Structures are given as structure tokens and as C-alpha cells.
Amino acid sequence: DAGITQSPRHKVTETGTPVTLRCHQTENHRYMYWYRQDPGHGLRLIHYSYGVKDTDKGEVSDGYSVSRSKTEDFLLTLESATSSQTSVYFCAITGREFNEQYFGPGTRLTVT
Amino acid sequence: DAKTTQPPSMDCAEGRAANLPCNHSTISGNEYVYWYRQIHSQGPQYIIHGLKNNETNEMASLIITEDRKSSTLILPHATLRDTAVYYCIVRPQAPGANSKLTFGKGITLSVRP
Numbered sequence: 001d002a003g004i005t006q007s008p009r010h011k012v013t014e015t016g017t018p019v020t021l022r023c024h025q026t027e028n029h030r031y032m033y034w035y036r037q038d039p040g041h042g043l044r045l046i047h048y049s050y051g052v053k054d055t056d057k058g059e060v061s062d063g064y065s066v067s068r069s070k071t072e073d074f075l076l077t078l079e080s081a082t083s084s085q086t087s088v089y090f091c092a093i094t095g096r097e098f099n100e101q102y103f104g105p106g107t108r109l110t111v112t
Numbered sequence: 113d114a115k116t117t118q119p120p121s122m123d124c125a126e127g128r129a130a131n132l133p134c135n136h137s138t139i140s141g142n143e144y145v146y147w148y149r150q151i152h153s154q155g156p157q158y159i160i161h162g163l164k165n166n167e168t169n170e171m172a173s174l175i176i177t178e179d180r181k182s183s184t185l186i187l188p189h190a191t192l193r194d195t196a197v198y199y200c201i202v203r204p205q206a207p208g209a210n211s212k213l214t215f216g217k218g219i220t221l222s223v224r225p
Contacts, residue, residue, distance in 0.1 A: 035213070042215040043156065090155050092213075099205045100146065101213055103155030 003027045004104040006091050012110045019078040021107050023091030025071075031094035032074040033101065034058075034066065036087040043090070049074055081111045115139070116200045116216055123222040130187040132219055134200030137181040144205050145176060147185045148213070149196040156199070156215070159185065163205075190223045197221075 003026035013019050023032060034046040035058075045058030047066040055066050063085060065077045078085055091104040117135045124130040136145060146161040160167055160174045162183070167174045173186040187194055199218040 042217065043213060045213075092155075095158075099144075099203075100158040100161060101156075102158060106153075106155050 004091060004093060004102060006089075006104040006107050008107060009105065010108045012112060013081050014112055015082060016080050019081050019109065019111075021076045021089055021091075021109070023074045023076070023104060025074075025093050027093075028071055029093040029096070030071075032068065033092040033094075034064075034074065034076045035090045035092065036060065036085075037090060037106075038087050046076065046089075078109075081109075083111050085109065086111045115202050115214070118198075118200055118216065118219040120217065121220040121222070123224055124190050126192060126223050126225050127189055130190040130194065130221055130223070132185040132187075132198050132200075132221065133182065134185070134219075135182045136200070136202045139180050139202050142204050143202045145174065145180075145183050146201045146203060146213075147172070147174065147198065148201065148215070149194075149198045150218070151193075151196040156213075159198075187221075190221075192223050192225065195221060195223045 005024045007022045031050055033048040035043045036046055037043050044060045046060055046064050047055055047058055049055045049068040052068055067075045089107045092101040094101055144161050144163050147159040148156045149159055150156045160169050160172050162174045162176050164176055164180055176183045197218040197220050199215045
């Protein structure tokens with residue numbers, strides 16, 4: 001599992017509130033990714049990071065921001081949560097040798 | 113713009129080999145074939161990848177046709193724990209957004225006792 005943890009694992013929040021999800025890795029991987037997974041849409045990339053303070057947008061980045069102030073942590077923030085952001089969020093890192101990605105256990109977010 | 117096509121589902125008996133096909137007729141020369149699986153409620157799990165040669169690891173074997181337009185993932189002795197959705201993905205090996213994972217619908221493998 002490449003030492004990836006996500007927190008919280010489950011969260012219920014109200015529309016309009018800010019939410020931050022945390023991805024933590026213990027193996028000093030450079031690349032980290034945030035995906036969301038929804039029925040009928042598969043896995044979609046939100047943001048990714050290629051180093052400390054280096055991030056870029058994915059295909060569904062609207063309404064999300066990220067930060068990476070240290071190698072081991074990649075934070076995903078919903079500034080003002082909406083019901084359309086109800087989803088399962090997965091963090092991933094890229095393996096060193098073959099660009100395979102390893103995923104965390106996921107965070108199930110419900111926005112009411 | 114699906115780059116791979118897989119049948120929606122298949123099943124096999126426990127202990128038998130499971131052969132999961134994938135078509136990727138538009139694969140580019142620098143793209144590899146990766147296989148992942150997702151067991152219900154868990155994060156996707158990397159299985160294996162290859163460019164043009166057949167590959168084997170502790171989880172599975174990957175057979176890629178000579179023209180690279182299709183491949184087959186082989187689970188040699190399927191167990192009930194192999195029941196999952198299996199995704200075939202083609203992408204460059206270099207990391208970054210250009211190599212992001214685009215999961216299609218995958219193939220649901222059901223292993224029966």
C-alpha cells in the first residue's frame with residue numbers, strides 16, 4: 001500500500017462549509033494525486049503535485065484547491081462544499097520505477 | 113475517447129485461470145498497458161504493466177499481442193478474493209498529469225466457489 005493514509009475516512013458536512021482532506025505518505029514519493037470516484041464517471045483527476053509547493057490542475061479542479069508544504073502531506077480543500085462534491089476521494093502516489101500508482105484507502109465525503 | 117475496451121463482466125470458477133481481455137487498437141508507441149483492480153469499497157490496486165513483451169509477477173501474467181492492439185491479463189488460480197473490477201489502461205510511463213489514470217468501466221470478474 002506504499003504507506004499511504006487518508007484522513008478522515010468518512011465525513012458528513014453541510015453545504016457551504018469548508019472541508020480539508022489529508023493524504024499522508026511515508027516513503028518520500030515525489031508525485032501525489034487526488035482523484036474522485038463517482039458512479040458512471042469512473043476515477044477523475046482533481047489535482048496533482050510534482051513536488052513541494054508544485055501543484056497543477058486535473059480535469060475536475062473547479063471548486064477544489066490543494067497544498068503541499070512538505071513531501072509527505074498533500075491536502076485537498078473544498079472551500080465551500082456543494083452537494084455535487086459528494087464522492088469518494090482517493091489519493092495516490094507514483095511508484096519510483098514504473099510510474100505505477102498506489103492508492104490510499106479513500107475518503108467518503110457526503111455533503112448535505 | 114475511451115482508449116481501451118473491455119467486456120463488462122465475466123466469471124470463472126475458483127482455482128481456475130481467469131483470462132481477462134482488453135482491446136487497445138489505438139495504442140501509441142510510447143504507451144504501456146497497465147492493469148489495476150478495485151475490490152469493492154477499496155482503492156484501486158496496481159497489478160502489472162507491460163510495453164510489448166509478456167510480463168509475469170506474483171499476482172498475474174500479462175500477454176500482449178505482437179501488434180500491441182490487445183492484451184490479456186491472466187490470474188492463474190483465481191480465488192474468491194479476486195472478485196473485483198479490473199481496469200486495463202494505456203498511458204505513457206513518464207509520471208505527471210499526462211500519465212494520469214483514466215479508468216473506463218472495466219470488467220467485473222466474479223469468482224464462483
